[in-house]
Amino acid sequence: MSPYLKNLLLIGLLLSPSVFSQPPLRHEQEDIPEGPMQIERVKDGLYMIRGPFTRCMRAICTPDGRSYGDDLNHETGDVAVRVTPAGLILIDSKFNDQVDDILALVRTISPLPIKYVLNTHHHPDHAQGNGVLQTTGLDIVGHKNTRANFLNIGQPGEPNIVFDREASVFLGGIEVRMYHIGRGHTDGDSVIYFPDLSTVHAGDLIIDGMPFIDYSSGGSAVEWVETIDALLEIDFDTLIPGHGWIMNKEDVVAYRYRFAEMNRRMQELAQQGVPVDQVVEALQLEELGWENTVSTSTWLNNSLVPYYNEMAAQ
Ligand SMILES: [Zn+2]
Incomplete structure (x- = not known):
């Protein structure tokens, strides 16, 4: 078992079911001023x-x-630029x-041409460009499901190269x-890994904000936690989120x-049968640090009911 999984289990044992005592999340968006795109x-x-x-x-x-x-x-999805001697690799592309x-x-930063775009998922604020x-x-x-999700919503620019579990691009x-x-x-999330830099771009699997579960694109709250466990098995020290500033493994x-x-x-x-219109207060989002984030209202409007149904069925 990896040290990180041991650490996770230990934290899990220390957490009592009724008292959630983790340091508060710091949300950069509470302080960030309006302004243009920056690199x-x-x-x-x-x-x-x-x-x-x-x-707006x-x-x-x-x-x-x-x-x-x-x-x-709010900001559109974080784009990453990897510079190689033979050209550039772009991760995601924001709105067109x-x-x-x-x-x-x-x-x-470079006069070299962009040779590849790698997508974390299909959402327009990350991949419409x-x-x-x-x-x-x-x-x-x-991912092959990302291509399918592009086609489902009629969004041009679907990946012309797809994979199932793992792929590598070698350039320069x-x-x-x-x-x-x-x-x-979603059902097509990709984690982009830069092995020589011990860095990943996790797309919207990890953001500075509440996790928005896109059920209309095959998302799942239960599997999402398992996916993060698998993400933690990757050897990285720096993570670029889908939205927000860089994070580390402890984040x-x-x-x-x-x-x-x-x-x-x-x-x-x-499972206690509390009606869905009464659960938000009982979830105590403020204790989780998610009561006022860039994705909280999107979550309330789109994830709440299907999330309730997914967890009721466990
Ligand atoms: Zn997204």
């Missing part, structure tokens, strides 16, 4: 592109200038009208590996335990 170095040869940061995102902008009914600044800004920021990038002739790699002497280790946020362990605790509470409530 930041993660490690030598690896960058991430975040933002733009705004209260695209078509769901409300008359009061907010998209989600909260007072947080954000590709020009992505390319302008990429040009500030594929449709624009694909016109330049590059290859797009994703550098390997970038992709793992599909189980369902979670992922904390996320996993909050998620497992929420599942335990929801299962208990659902």
Whole structure:
């Protein structure tokens, strides 16, 4: 058994069912100002592109200038850029009208062409830009269910190279590996691993916010926790989330335990027959650190009922 799984089990034993005592999560979005897209170095040869940061995102902008009914600044999916001597590998592509800004920021770190786009999953705020990038002739790699999810929602730019469990792209002497280790946020989640940098991009499997379970795309709360356990088996010290700033392995362990605790509470409530419109308060999201995050309202609007049903059926 790996040290991390032992650690997880130990933490699990120490957690009493009724008292959840973990340090509070720090949510960067509570402090982050509105602003344009920006590129930041993660490690030598690896960058991430975040933002733009705004209260109001695209078509769901409300008359009061907010998209989600909260007072947080939201951002589209974190993009990673891996630089190799033979060209660049992009992880995800944000919305299609954000590709020009992505390319302008990429040009500030390298003049080399982008050779591949690897997708963490199909959601438009992470992968809609594929449709624009694909016109330049590059290859797009994703899990086979991610391709199917592109086709299901009629989104151009579906991966032209797919895999089932694991794939690697080799470019300029550098390997970038992709793992599909189980369902979670969707049924096509990929973890992108940079072995020489001990870094992963986890897409929306790990975010600075509440886990949004996209049941319409095959997501599962129960399997998501198992998927995070498998993610923790990978040898990494740095994680790029789907949304938010970089994290370390301890952040992922904390996320996993909050998620497992929420599942335990929801299962208990659902199996006791507490009506779904009364469970949110009993879940005590503030104790889990998820009462006011960038994804809380999306979760309430889209995940709550199917999540209740999934946990009732356990
Ligand atoms: Zn997503």
